[in-house]
Amino acid sequence: EERVTLLEQRLARIEGILEQMDKRIDDMNRRIDDLKSDLRWFMGISIGIWVSIIIPMLLRFLGVI
Numbered sequence: 001e002e003r004v005t006l007l008e009q010r011l012a013r014i015e016g017i018l019e020q021m022d023k024r025i026d027d028m029n030r031r032i033d034d035l036k037s038d039l040r041w042f043m044g045i046s047i048g049i050w051v052s053i054i055i056p057m058l059l060r061f062l063g064v065i
Contacts, residue, residue: 059065 056065
């Protein structure tokens with residue numbers, strides 16, 4: 001009976017550890033999703049700046065327009 005109690009304690013401890021790991025993984029996934037969203041905004045703004053400002057200036061400098 002003492003062995004069973006010890007095994008139950010170990011099992012409960014392992015379950016607690018797995019629950020903590022699951023919460024941490026969910027938190028990391030949320031942070032990765034936020035980072036992806038921020039990266040999409042940054043890339044969109046960067047491309048917009050290139051298309052609307054840099055490329056026309058370059059074309060004018062080269063005499064194309």
